[in-house]
Amino acid sequence: MLPYDRLTDLPEASPARTLGHPAAIDIWWWAFTEGQTDWGKVRSALSQREQERAAAFRFDRDATGFMAGRYLQRSILSHYTGDAAEDLNIAAGEHGKPYLAGETALAFNLSNTNGLAVLAVSRACTAVGVDAEMRSATLEAGAAQLICSTAEFATLSMLQGAERQALLLAFWTLKESFLKATGHGLAVEPHRLTVRVDPVSRAIRVEHDLPGDRDNWCHRLLLSPSGHMIAVCAQSDRTGLVFRQQSLPDPIFRF
Template identity: 25%
Template sequence: MSSGAGLVPPPRPVLGPAGPWEPVRADLDRYGVALVHSRLSDWPAPPGGEGELRRLLGRDWARYRELAGRPHADRFRATRLLLKHVAATAVGARPHELELAYGLTGRLYVRGCDQVDLNLSHTKDVALVGITSLGLIGVDLEHEERRVYGSGIERVMCTPDELRRLAASPEPERNLALLRRWTLKEAYTKALGQGLAFSFTHFGFDLPESCGRARLLRPHGDPVNEHWWTFHTRRFAGGYLAAAAVRDDGRGRNLDTGLTTALDHRTVQVLWERQAAAAHQPRGGG
């Protein structure tokens, strides 16, 4: 294995559709994992107007139209455009050729592209996307200024071992330590597709002094021997804290993620033609 095995690279900034995307592709090639952060304001409606936006959103167009005029509409549009551009970079396609879909728990995936897994988090005007060719990924994002320690949330979020660790740490460091645990737990349960259904007091983390790789613990502090999982927290510009949980299913980081190598060429062409036709169907219901 390379020196990159089991590592999660730092989040790469992209400034909209123009990227830069080369570092994202390089991280996928080296680590099998890439993290991307971007400001939602960098993803306005495309210059081609409504027709171009409808083509890019695909089946999400109807949901976007339902949100029209509401505060969440712009955020929905921006995150879906970002997700499609990240996925397109991974599989060597164009964003409008891909279709986002949702599992029973609402978990996002790219329809017909099970060679990659992706996940989304956002706060304020910043979004974080994680993508992997290794297996599963979950991500979470918070701003370091968010005050959580002392609010009482630690009692419903931490294991007995984590509460002891927090109490023993210097008081100025406790808020960030709690935020790191919170984001890691969010990322882990999102990767599992469980969300808040998985109690945060049933598992904990041993954190390094600075951001980096963390270790999964049982409630009373015993390490869990789950070597196929990797947990990382990363800080990046603007005071943001990112967390990622990645499960390596043994596919190998050099898996060819290209769309046309994962599917038969004729099948790909049919899918693209159907996608184009669906995007131009008149919307029912007025």
């Protein structure tokens, strides 16, 4: 297993201190429950286009996951910008990476999956990416060849069962968070990236042949109380980058 931290062991990003740390990346998360949430109230906080996208999903589970993520994103970004949640102009880049139109100093990224929405946000980073997956997720047998580099596949071939699945899922979430941070998304095949761990510092790094700056990247693997694996990727020239976390306890949450 790659080195990881428990999400709740990170220092808290309380509302009063959210803007006060010059080198922080904050991870906001909502472990939502489909049957215990007023999704009508959540839906009403979304933009018209977001509501239309939610309505277009075939399955209720996918619709609620989408709404949870967009609600978390609007609620938290509203606090960072000082603008009303409904007034935020959240646009998408070439490969779908979201950004705030007119706001260049705020880096953020969203992931939503079954039962969990996660938003990574920072003013200390030039780019951030986040991906979350259920730890119990089982990837198909052929997925390893699509996800893993040659070196990773060799390591994976020595493992079996749950240990093999856990490492494969970690490779996937780390690579997904990195490709979301760079803005490439799945336009780049994951097997072109190689996840390695520094033998001394135990820091995770992602080696790649993509154009652009390869320096100042930081990767963290986290385990949430809700049973999810979370990978966070950040690029920053700040020293002493601090990862913090806070949960969204209620869909009517207000700062």
